[in-house]
Amino acid sequence: MATQATPIPSSPSIKMDSAPIGIFDSGVGGLSVYLHLKQQLPDEQYLYYADTLNVPYGPRSSAxxxxxxxxxxxxxxxxxCKLIVIACNSASAHALQLARHKYPHIPIVGLVPALKPAVLNSNSKSVAVLATKATLDGELLNTVISDYALPAQVNVVKWFDPNLVPWVEAGMPIQSETPERLKAQLKNFAQQKVDHLVLGCTHYPFFREFVMSQIADENLGIKVVDSGAAIAARVKTLLQQSQSLAASKQVEASNESLYIGHSDQERDDLSLAQSTLSFFVSDPKADLAEVSKLVNRLIHR
Structure with missing residues (x-):
């Protein structure tokens, strides 16, 4: 089990509008949420904590x-951080309320798969959720099923593949068994009359284009949805309400500078302050050069 990492020292006099937005995921998947956040909030700075020492969370126990x-x-x-996004569906499903209870003075936004809009827009009355086992078993998703899917008589097909997150973390090599299983499952969804597929893990939007290409090639008639844009809109609303939005032009949108570091080591404060995205990994043995390559590949796709 991981131990507490050393945080970045923060000044007690720092203004909330210039404080960073915190993002947390077990790995790089939360970068899909970061891209939505940056699109809607280009002047903000972002501090990302990737628990690469313990990724993936999907197979882990709730405790x-x-x-x-x-x-x-x-x-x-x-x-x-002035606001925190738990950009991990598994973590949100099991620990969002716990985190909010511990830090009631800080807005904490969690993720739940975009099942509600899928249910409301389904014509076939059959939708699918592709997520980790922890998310599929979690309270947040099953509350949405109880509150929206069951009353609307919409069948929710749950499916998970434990290899999808490692596949994304490895750069999504096409020559592997994982994408082949995914292609086969898309055909199964179509046979089950699924007309909306919910990507219920922040890693999954990175293979959205692959999924949509397969759907188009096979004429499967499935719409693909995820919650990234809705999460970014929620963050923007909360910052507006607390008057904590970053000043315009604080960070040049054209200069997306990136800082990579270990969460438990000293960091270059000047580079950190000048970075749009500061990305920290919990694994002390992680090769930062390799991490940088992966992060850059995902945010500049």
């Missing part, structure tokens, strides 16, 4: 996920 999530949230809070 483990709660403990690891609080470690990450503690780090982001102590690093001076």
């Amino acid at each position: 483990e996920i709660k403990e690891l999530t609080l470690i990450a949230v503690d780090w982001l809070v102590q690093s001076g």
Whole structure:
């Protein structure tokens, strides 16, 4: 089990509008949410904590996920974040309320798969959720099923593949068994009359184009949805309400500078302050050069 990482020292006099937005995920998947946030909030700075030491969270127990999530949230809070996005469906499903209870003075936004809009827009009365086992078993998703899918008589097909997250983390090589299984499952969804597919893990939007290409090639008639844009809109609303939006032009949108570091080591404060995205990994043995390549590949696709 991971231990608490050393947070970035924050100044007690820092203004909330210039404080960073914190993002947490077990790995790089939360970068899909970051891209939506940056699109809607280009003047903000972002501090990302990737728990690469313990990725993936999907197969872990609820107790483990709660403990690891609080470690990450503690780090982001102590690093001076004005708002935190738990950009991990598994962590949100099991630990969102726990984190909010511990830090009631800081807005914490969690993710839930975009099942509600899928249910409301389904014509076939059959939708699918592709997510980790932890998310599929979690309270947040199943509350949406109880509150919206069951009353609307919409069948929700749940499916998970434990290899999808590692596949994304590895750069999504096409010559592997994982994409072949995914292609086969898309055909199964179509046979089950599924007309909306919900990508219920932040890693999954990175293979959205692959999925949509397969759907088009096979004429499967399935719409693909995820919650990234809705999360970014929610963050923007919360910052507006608290008057904590970053000043316009604080960060040049054309200069997306990136800082990569280990969460438990000293960092270059000047480079950190000048970075649009500061990305920290919890694995002390992680090769930062390789991490940088992966992060750059995902955010500049």
